[in-house]
Amino acid sequence: MNRTSSVVIVVLLASVGIGATYLAQHASAPRIAAEQRLIDSRNLLDLLPPDSYDNQPLEQPLNLDNVALPNSTLLGGYRATRAGQPSAVLLRSQAVGYAGSIELLIAIDANGKLLGVKTLRQSETPGLGGKLADWPNTWLQVFSGKSATEPADSGWALKKDQGQFDQMAGATITSRAVINALHDSLRYFDEHEQQLVGSSAHE
Structure with missing residues (x-):
């Protein structure tokens, strides 16, 4: 050859x-x-009670793209529905913590109450603010059931700042960032309810 x-x-x-x-x-x-x-789907939808929706929320993205809020940025979101009616929205929020960006997933029901929060990404100090990544997260569970007006604006702060919430141990800056991002998202929901869920469910 x-x-x-x-x-x-x-x-x-x-x-x-x-x-x-x-x-x-x-x-x-x-x-x-x-x-x-x-x-x-498993990572993003485990904040929602399984019987609270019957659609594919990830296939119904909301028209949100880097919406700047006072203390955070909305990166995107999804709408959950049941029997054709809106039941909740999932908002991806980014805030600046102690060591860098913190990305949260925030679930809000159609009445404007917080269903739950989980951390998608973070780079906080291990053993301190880094505990934010634990799932389930005891500290984040404290916020379930809250809304933009419950507590009032002044309550959306750490107790050391005359607010209502305890901080994660040794993680003051991280805790403030999360509380502010949650309050931002709840206020945004109230102000843009028609856009997000297509109705005014809790007037």
């Missing part, structure tokens, strides 16, 4: 290998995408 034939064979084998790899990746792409959607 001469040198030219050897080169041709190597090129052909390489082409066949590349083609087979491409076909395998192309064939598995839908399955991988479906698995990723399932992971995202």
